[in-house]
Amino acid sequence: MLQGELLGYLGAEFTEPVRDPVWGSVFLSPALECLAASPPFAKLAGIRQLGPAHLVYPGATHTRYAHSLGVFHVAKRVSTALAARGGLDFVGREGLASFFVAALCHDLGHFPFAHSLKELPLAGHERLGAALLRAEPLRSLAGDAGADPDAAAAMLDPELSDLGSREVRFFRGVLSGVLDPDKLDYLTRDAYHCGVPYGTQDADYILQRLVLGPEDRVGIEERGLMSVEGLLFAKYLMYRSVYWHKGVRAPTAMVKKAVFLALRDGLLKAEELYGLDDSGFFSLVLGRDYAPFALMEEVVRRRPYTLLIDLPFDPGDPRHRAVLDLASRCALEEELARRISDREPSAALGPLELVIDLPEPISFESDLPVVDAEGARPFSHSATVFSPAVVEGFTRALRRLRVFVKRPSDAALTVAREAFA
Numbered sequence: 001m002l003q004g005e006l007l008g009y010l011g012a013e014f015t016e017p018v019r020d021p022v023w024g025s026v027f028l029s030p031a032l033e034c035l036a037a038s039p040p041f042a043k044l045a046g047i048r049q050l051g052p053a054h055l056v057y058p059g060a061t062h063t064r065y066a067h068s069l070g071v072f073h074v075a076k077r078v079s080t081a082l083a084a085r086g087g088l089d090f091v092g093r094e095g096l097a098s099f100f101v102a103a104l105c106h107d108l109g110h111f112p113f114a115h116s117l118k119e120l121p122l123a124g125h126e127r128l129g130a131a132l133l134r135a136e137p138l139r140s141l142a143g144d145a146g147a148d149p150d151a152a153a154a155m156l157d158p159e160l161s162d163l164g165s166r167e168v169r170f171f172r173g174v175l176s177g178v179l180d181p182d183k184l185d186y187l188t189r190d191a192y193h194c195g196v197p198y199g200t201q202d203a204d205y206i207l208q209r210l211v212l213g214p215e216d217r218v219g220i221e222e223r224g225l226m227s228v229e230g231l232l233f234a235k236y237l238m239y240r241s242v243y244w245h246k247g248v249r250a251p252t253a254m255v256k257k258a259v260f261l262a263l264r265d266g267l268l269k270a271e272e273l274y275g276l277d278d279s280g281f282f283s284l285v286l287g288r289d290y291a292p293f294a295l296m297e298e299v300v301r302r303r304p305y306t307l308l309i310d311l312p313f314d315p316g317d318p319r320h321r322a323v324l325d326l327a328s329r330c331a332l333e334e335e336l337a338r339r340i341s342d343r344e345p346s347a348a349l350g351p352l353e354l355v356i357d358l359p360e361p362i363s364f365e366s367d368l369p370v371v372d373a374e375g376a377r378p379f380s381h382s383a384t385v386f387s388p389a390v391v392e393g394f395t396r397a398l399r400r401l402r403v404f405v406k407r408p409s410d411a412a413l414t415v416a417r418e419a420f421a
Contacts, residue, residue: 006083009093010076018069022189026073031145032104036069038141040132044068044107046277050190051114052251053242055302057194060242064107070189074181075103077207078174078218087212095167097146101133102155102171103181108132111273112281116255119326119360120263122270130157170216177218178228178368178379179206187234190242198237202227213369213376222372225382232364232386236394244359250304250404253357257333258285258295260326265290292352298406305355305404309416313358313399319420320401323358332356336403336415344411353406359399364391 014027028036035041045065053060079096082088088096109128111117130153132138142149154160155172174180184203191199209224220228242248262268267290276284282300285293298304314320323329334351341348366386369376380388403416 005093006088006091006096007080009096010080010083014076020066020069020073022070022185022192023073026069027076028069028072029145031141032072032100035101035104035138035141035145036065038137040108040138040275041065041068041105043275043277044110046279047110047112048114048278049186050194050242051112051116051248051278052255052299052304053114053190053194053245053248055251055304056245056247057196057242059193059195060190062189062193064110067185067189068104068107070185071106071181072100072104074184074203075100075174077203078179078181078210081207081210082212082218085211090216091167091170094146094148095151095165095171098142098148098151098167099155099171099174101142101145101147101149102152102175105129105133105138105152106156106175106182108138108156109274112276112278113255114252115360116252117259117273119256120260122273124157126157127159128274130154130160166216173216174218178365179210179218179220179231183231183235187231187238190238191234194242196238196241198241199234201231201234206231211371213371217369219369219371219376222370222382225370225379225384228366228368228379229384229386232366232391232394235364236398239362239398244398244400246307246310246402247304249357249359249402250307250355251299253355253402253404254295254299254305256326257330257352257355258292261292261330262290264327295352295355305353305406306408308403308405308408308412309420311401311420312396313401317420320358323356323401329356329358332419336419339415340409340412343415344409347407347409347411349405349407349412354412355404357402357404362395362398364394366391 013029016028016030016033017025020026045063047064049062049064049067050060109125109132111125133149133153139149142152151168154168155175184201187199188201206224206227209221211219211221213219285296322332333354333356337349337351337354366379368379370379370382401420405412
């Protein structure tokens with residue numbers, strides 16, 4: 001598509017403003033406004049972006065609905081920046097419209113309560129979101145917005161590789177790259193609502209320095225190198241201070257344990273957990289006669305368990321590796337509770353009153369081309385402190401093995417240290 005036509009489409013179609021505390025006005029097209037009002041999308045207004053983080057940061061009650069609007073806004077700005085530099089000459093109007101639908105709907109299949117259900121035996125939220133996009137009413141609404149709903153779904157779900165045109169492959173990379181719109185919005189938005197300074201990005205400068213690098217990969221000019229460093233460091237600090245804060249991880253682990261046991265014991269089926277918002281999720285389980293659901297009741301009553309020990313996860317230690325499997329983790333939790341009760345009857349813990357937490361693996365994407373007058377080179381080969389070893393150090397420092405209990409005691413501390421320290 002010619003540069004002028006693309007910029008004309010970007011400038012003329014989006015006339016419906018939505019006020020946003022992070023980006024100011026987010027302008028939707030009338031057709032996208034209808035899509036955002038549909039029941040499958042409106043459900044996102046009932047899912048807190050950060051789940052239990054509001055127990056630590058009271059302002060963290062923003063939703064995936066607002067985040068999705070922000071991702072769309074950043075995606076449009078990324079497209080405008082690349083189009084202005086002639087980098088999207090292979091993209092057609094339908095392809096760009098499909099990208100905007102994919103950006104807006106990227107969290108459509110997301111589970112409730114943030115990432116508490118992420119490691120459970122459930123379908124991935126990308127797959128669920130793509131399925132929703134290919135079904136009514138969203139299929140027709142996406143078409144009304146000028147998009148190909150199948151292409152938009154393939155941008156969300158890599159498993160739809162049979163739909164992998166050049167446009168789809170390119171925009172899939174934009175949505176899941178180093179400088180992707182998702183990350184640029186959630187770091188800035190989450191920091192804003194939590195009241196912490198760590199996640200704020202210089203988005204304007206990043207967008208000014210975007211270029212299309214080799215193999216249709218989004219890259220950045222050398223002058224923008226510091227922006228990538230800022231993004232990596234912001235992600236590290238947000239995980240350290242917010243996402244994996246001990247006060248967030250305790251309720252996350254409690255909910256995960258309750259749902260895992262319910263799935264294992266047949267009290268819940270995976271399909272029951274799809275398409276729920278936070279309210280529907282808790283309504284599904286609270287009040288049911290199943291002991292592990294008491295963990296979720298404790299979370300609802302704002303009584304998360306207390307931190308007992310906090311250690312860096314050591315993948316070389318077989319005692320630490322034993323908690324990687326959720327079934328083995330639950331068995332070990334029961335064993336530790338028994339050992340505490342045997343050691344000191346007055347400090348006895350029931351089998352559900354000790355929870356082990358280990359966050360899922362995290363990656364710090366830094367593989368993007370840095371472009372200067374001499375060509376493109378990998379980010380890791382540039383003048384940056386973020387070598388592969390430093391990035392790996394970030395992941396090691398963040399991932400911690402923690403034990404939480406309902407009632408801490410000296411006996412519990414001794415047993416936990418014997419088990420892991």
